[in-house]
Structures are given as C-alpha cells and as structure tokens.
Amino acid sequence: MFEPIGPHVQKNEPEPGYVEEMHLMGDLEDIYRKVSNGERLTREEGVRLYNTDNILALGHMANLVRERINGANTYFVKNYYLNYTNICELDCKFCSFYRKEGQEGAFLMSLDQIFNIVKGDKENITEMHMVGGLHNGLPYDYYLDLLRGIKKIDPRIYIKAFTAVEIEFFARLYGLTVERVLLDLKEAGLDAMPGGGAEIFSQRVREKMFADKIGAEEWISVIKTAHRLGIPSNATMLYGHMEKVEERVDHLIRLREVQDETKGFFAFIPLAYHPHVEDSTQWATGIDNLKSIAVGRLMLDNFPHIKAYWISMGPKVAQISLSFGADDLDGTVRDERVFHMAGASTENALTKRQLVKLIKDAGRVPIERDALYHAIEGFA
Template sequence: MFEPGYYRNFGLEEIARKVAEGQRLTIEDGESLFACPDVHAVGSLAHAARTRLHGNEAYYVVNRHINYSNICVNGCRFCAFSRKKGDPLSFELSEEQILEKLRAYGNNLTEIHVVGGCHPDLPLSFFERLIGRIKELQPHAFIKAFTAVEIAHFAQKEGIAAGEVLTRLKAAGVRMLPGGGAEVFSDRVRKLLCPEKLSAEGWLEVVRQAHEMGIKSNATMLYGHIETTRERVEHMAALRELQDRTGGFVCFIPLSFQPANTPLGKMEGTTGVDDLKTIAVSRLMLDNIAHIKAYWVMLTVKLAQIALYFGADDFDGTVVEEKIGHMAGAQSQQGMTRGEIERIIRDAGFEPVERDSLFRAVIRD
C-alpha cells in the first residue's frame, strides 16, 4: 500500500484505513473504488488484501473443460456459445465421445469441468450416467460440473426439486459446481438480456442448497455489457451475504463480456483497466471468499499476469479446448501446459502452486 496521503488524493483514505484494519467495505465504498481515476491506487489496496491472504503464492490447476453441447433452450443476448437444435453450428457430444476426449488427455487430471447449454431433450439420467463413467475413468479427478442454471433446468424438465437433482448428481460423482450462469444479479439487466434464464434469486437458492449439502461452488460475474458499476458491486455484496451464511464459495471469477458473435456484437467490450479494476474491487469487497481468479482464457495471458498484482491469486488452469469464451471471440490460446503456466507466474514475480479444485496443494513425484 502507498502512504495514507496518497489515497487522500482520490478520496480513498477511509477505504484504505478499512482495508488496513481488515474491515468490511460498503456498497458505496465499492462504487468509490470503481470511480477512482487512478487504477494503481485501487490495485495497491487489492494487492495488500491479496498478499495478506496468500503471500507470494499464485495458484493454478491441471484441468480440462468438457462442453457437452451448445444446444440451449434459452437465448441470452450476451451468449455466443448457444445454438438452437438443428442449427448447423450446434453440437452434442455422445457419452462415448466425451470419454474418448478424456482418455486422450491421460490420467493425470486434477479437475474435470463439465458444462453445457440447457438442452431440451437430454434427461437427468444421461448426466448421472455420464458423471459415473467419468468418475470410473478418472477416479482421482475432481468433477466440477453444471451451473445452477443447468441444475434448475434439469429440475424443471424432470418435474422434481433442484435439491433432488443435486442429491442425485452428488451421488453420481459431482463434487462441486463451477459457478457459472450468475451473470449480473440485477433484475433490470436480466430482464433486458436474459429474461428466460433462472432468476438471480433462483441462482442463489440453488447454490445455497448445494452448499448446505456439502457441494462447494465457485461464483462468476459477467461484466462489461449494460450493467452499472453499482450493479457489479451489488452482485458482489449478494455473494458476500450468502457466503456469510454457507461458507461454500471457493473462488470468485469475474468474466469480462466478449461481444463478438453475440446479438450485442456492436458493443466495444471491456478495457484492460476496467478488467483490472473489477478484479481489484472484487478482492476488496469479497472479504469472505478466499480466492479471486484471473481467468486467462477471457483476459488474455498477459493481462492475467498483471492481474496477480491487482488482487487475483488464481490463474485457473491448463484448460484445453475451451469453447464458451472462444466462440465469443476470446483471443487467447485454448490451453497451456503446466510448464508454461509456471513460467508465466514466476515471471510475474509469484510462486506457482499447483492446486486441486478446493485449493489444496497438489504434490507430484
């Protein structure tokens, strides 16, 4: 952190005091941080909070993403991934095709991340069987699968409660929810951009139930479209409130909106400074969520490296074949090796720590 006088220049003196003393910030504090014209002032506060939690360590995971289908009954306007059934660009992987991909990746995966669209036909039994087969094939891997939106969709399709879906998927082998589909909790934004989607309250309720049955989750926020900075901070505050009750969130993932190939394609997308500020404000607002991810797939590797100085402590993973961000024009490569990620983290001045989905260190021989 800079000297207190430095923060006085930007009206952040009181916030700097709270950060130094580990006090909770208000929604208004979050707005003031977004409004601050000096990204270094905001970043330095976030870096102090991040260093207090994680020292010089920066985490990554050896993982693979499986996007089983992009067919979706919803039509979210920020989505470049989904297609209607029958569209020439739609895809749907069979159980065998998914297992084939996983076999090709070898058996040293720490995490398998499985998500897709809200498919109109696939029954819950398909996913139960799929998860069971993945578990059989990669017994050591941690299966992180299905957003709260998919869980609610399965429940609606089967005519059962979301809690029952979670119970069945947990029994099949799901150990964690990846946290997508939260978008921005603002009703105003959701009415305009994703009116068919599970509501904010619905998302929080599914996740609450998951946490209460021992299924941890991450939480995302899609920013950089039509939301205000206040709506971003309110989103963070809603997550913070749920975390106070359940303690089930592991990591927060700010996702920058990628306008290409979406109905909002004329929008300009975020700037690097906005991305860094959003990560920094997340670190400062979310005092009860241990980890903030710099998702290099969306940010680019170079900006993610800088983000480690703006409050982020996690670099995500080796990934491979990510489709959701890339169909929306993400310019990053589709995967990195452990060696590449470690070099990038070390070059930024941090100590790489390979982790599992719950951020426990992975020791390899």
C-alpha cells in the same frame, strides 16, 4: 561529474522501500485505512473504488488483502473444459455459444466421445470442468452416467460441473426438486459446481439481456442448497456490457451475503463480456479487467480466492492482475468453447510450464492445486 541515468535515490528522499502510502491513496485514504484495519467495505465505497482513476492505489489495497489471505501463493489446476452440448432452449442475448437443434454449429457429445477424451488424456487432467446448454431432449441418466463414467475411468479426477442454471433446468425438466437433483449428481460423482450463470444479478439487465433465464433469487437458492449439501462452488460476474457500476457492486454484496451464510464459495471469477459485433465499444478494457479483480478482492473479504480467468482477459492482463488481488490463474483449460465462439482471441490452452512462467515472472509462487485447493506441487 558523471551522474548515472536511471533509478537513483536523492539524499532528501525517504529510504528505499518506504512508501508514503497515505499520500498515494489520494481521496481513497479513508478506504485504505479501513482495508488496513481489515474492516468491511460498504456499497458506496465499492462504487468509489470502481470509479477511481487511481488504479495503482486500488491495486495496492487489493494486493494487501490478497497477501493477507494467500501470501504470494498463486494457484492453477490441470483442467479440461468440456462443453457437452451447445443446444439450448434459451437464447440469452450475450451468448454466442448456444444453437438450436439442427442449426449449423449445433453439437451434442455422446458419452463415449467424452469418455474417450478422458481416457486418452487422464494423466493431464486433475479436474473436469463441464457445462452445457439447456438441452431438453436428453434423459436424466445422460448426466448421471456422465459423472459415473468419468469416475470409473479415474476416481482421482475431480468433477466440477453444471451451473445453477443447469441444475434448476434439470429439476424442472425431470420433475424433481433441486435438492434431489443435487443429491443424485453428488452420489454419481459431482464434487463441486462452477460459478457460471450468475451473470449480473440486476433485474434491469436480466430483463433486457436474458429475461427467460432464472433470476438472481433462484440462482442464489440453488447455490445455497448445493452448499448445504456439501457441494462447494465458485461465483462469477459477467461485466462490460450494459450494467452500471452500482449493479456490479450490488452483485458483489449479494455474493458476500451468501458466503457469510454458507461459506461454500471457493473463488470469485469476474468474466469479461465478449461482444459479437466486431466494432462494438461494449467490451471490457484492460483497466476494467484489473478493476474488476481488485474491487472483487476488496469487497469479497470472505472469499478465499479471486480467480483471473485468462481465457476471458488474456494471459498477460491475468498475469498483471496477480498484483491487483488475484491469486488463481485457473488452469490449462483446453478446448474452451463458450468464449471462443464469441470471438475470444486468446489461446485455447496453456501448458503447465507456461502457467508456471507467467506466475513466476509476476514474482509469485506457483502452486498446482486440485479442485478443492489442496496443493499438489509447488514451484518455489
């Protein structure tokens, strides 16, 4: 008798839909039990998760937490990435974006140039994401006027700007406290801060790759001050370079401790390192990207959102990561330069329709959000 080829259920198999989850967990069974019970994971368990080859078990656990917190909801925002300058007094080894003043490729945008971009495109901008190099020749008013000017053009635009590294730099350059700088910027229109500049908290890596950048303690101190003043932020982790798995997990635990204290983080965003050397093997693979999302979701039990930054991992891996713990696809982005100057081959922008398609095809519910994760429009 003819037997159809393809998915079928033999009589002695469990009912469709039944999954022998414990069996599939292999040696992660004990962690799975803790995740199911909503228990916090330890440093050692985080390291085991990163080292596992059982990627589907890892994804399944991360997905449990993702759905417990956010259901099928998947967020995106209509945003514009604006890098106002790449002139920087530092020279972090991993960075392909910075230039010294006068060097080929160096740029500094005037306020008018920025305002013209915003005026010409304000219907498509819910959030302005703005970061730049540490330019030591600009007056303090440049930053204050930048924020005021954008709010004047359209007060509905949320401004997420300046990493903790930039904030500390402003305080040092202009002889102000970090608190004073943050209060001034908030008054001028700053709504939230991005999570950049955290890189990886390991002192060993920092000394080798960006010795002159503020350390982990200073980054955390600026972020805690911002949260205390009512300025929420994201948090990032740069991975795929010379850091060890243990250092990644340590980074996550330190972020988790800050969040326990302040509750000021919206999203964790793992950022894959882009080497500037063409045949380097120092780059994060697709599996590493998925692991970083999943382990982030499992370790950061107090973070409301895990963001798959499609610019760094590519839209297709980012889409798959929606089943590995991620619930946010960032946004339309446009004009991103930090990763593209490092050779990222991803698109420079995605349209709202493309984001909705990516999310729907992953079996998730797209929700256009504002910078504070308020829903603007759903696409069930």
